[in-house]
Amino acid sequence: MSDRTAPQKLLLKALAGEKTASIPIWLMRQAGRYLPEYRKVRADAGSFLDLCYNPRLAEEVTLQPIRRYGFDAAILFSDILVVPDALGQKVAFKEGEGPVLEPITDAAGLAALGPVSGVTKALAPVYETVSRLKASLPSDVTLIGFAGAPWTVATYMAGGRGSPDQAAAKLWAFRDPMGFKDLIDILVEATIEHLSAQVDAGAEVVQIFDTWAGSLPELSFERFALKPVQQICDALHERYPGLPVIAFPRGAGGMAERYFKVTGANGLGLDTGVSPAWAKQHLQPQGCVQGNLDPLLLVAGGHEMRGQASYILSVLGEGPFIFNLGHGIVPQTPPEHVAELVKHVKGWRS
Numbered sequence: 001m002s003d004r005t006a007p008q009k010l011l012l013k014a015l016a017g018e019k020t021a022s023i024p025i026w027l028m029r030q031a032g033r034y035l036p037e038y039r040k041v042r043a044d045a046g047s048f049l050d051l052c053y054n055p056r057l058a059e060e061v062t063l064q065p066i067r068r069y070g071f072d073a074a075i076l077f078s079d080i081l082v083v084p085d086a087l088g089q090k091v092a093f094k095e096g097e098g099p100v101l102e103p104i105t106d107a108a109g110l111a112a113l114g115p116v117s118g119v120t121k122a123l124a125p126v127y128e129t130v131s132r133l134k135a136s137l138p139s140d141v142t143l144i145g146f147a148g149a150p151w152t153v154a155t156y157m158a159g160g161r162g163s164p165d166q167a168a169a170k171l172w173a174f175r176d177p178m179g180f181k182d183l184i185d186i187l188v189e190a191t192i193e194h195l196s197a198q199v200d201a202g203a204e205v206v207q208i209f210d211t212w213a214g215s216l217p218e219l220s221f222e223r224f225a226l227k228p229v230q231q232i233c234d235a236l237h238e239r240y241p242g243l244p245v246i247a248f249p250r251g252a253g254g255m256a257e258r259y260f261k262v263t264g265a266n267g268l269g270l271d272t273g274v275s276p277a278w279a280k281q282h283l284q285p286q287g288c289v290q291g292n293l294d295p296l297l298l299v300a301g302g303h304e305m306r307g308q309a310s311y312i313l314s315v316l317g318e319g320p321f322i323f324n325l326g327h328g329i330v331p332q333t334p335p336e337h338v339a340e341l342v343k344h345v346k347g348w349r350s
């Protein structure tokens, strides 16, 4: 790994707590179906997981948005569900349906999983993608690796698919907290190994996506969202001192403040529901924040998009800040609106 003491790249400076001369920008799901060049590669690749496990094609779709827009960071093209797949819970992505897994809801299901030690072996193609990207990315672009947070991955493992209420995982966690914790513990360990292997292959920053953090009541949030991410941050910081970790506890609301403090994350991703003024007061004093334009403003584009982006920039751009969306780009986003947003953010001065 390179010297982390004096970061030169814009995104790394912001994550080190600096107010940067211009604001770094990347967007969650910046690679994907809104781009015609992605749809072409996707159509030729076979299944979605075939694409994730093909280093040459995964590298190509990671680079597509960098070529088009000149973002400050590239995020590895993969998915949070490669971890259950590597643990032996087979994952399929059905067209128009999203991910489908054979649900696991008890100790017998856990016992049927393979060992955590097999995860990095199974995911070797993903780390090969990271190595290739490290060699091919422009020198001013930061490479972000990622994983799902244990809680969010567990919601898919228990439910067998995406759901609006994460009921299967919540009911397991409420009825049998000790048994559910066994699943979380497996995922903590697997996630540490998966993220470490990405850093070893060349990822400079890692982001932990806790998409469904907001569905947990406070006491469960503490135990199944905050604590596991704290364990992951601690282990990564011990192995890789100075490694910037961004956590994205979507929907955490007022619990985000304690979460940022206790997990030891270096950056906090804000969803659309977080008030920038509140974040400036309660979160930014603790470190870099990232967010949080509504993805549908990017679909709408024009004056309203630029105005709301300017508002976020004017409130959070005075401190360490990375511009992003409050959640991922949606497929109906016009690619030219993304270009317009990047131009707007890059042209912004406080």
Ligand code: 1CP
Residues within 6 Å of the ligand: 027, 028, 029, 030, 031, 032, 033, 042, 048, 075, 076, 077, 078, 079, 080, 081, 093, 098, 099, 146, 148, 161, 162, 163, 209, 211, 328
């Ligand atoms: O047909 C297709 O092309 C599949 C669409 C797709 C894509 C482009 C899926 C299926 N995953 C991805 C890539 C992906 N997923 C990335 C790539 C890097 C980038 O950002 O460009 C990342 C970071 C993810 C992370 C991910 N996958 C999350 C967390 C972030 C979020 O968006 O909330 C989650 C929850 C998933 C699960 C998943 N994978 C795919 C879908 C459709 C879903 C969501 C299912 C649901 O609605 O619950």
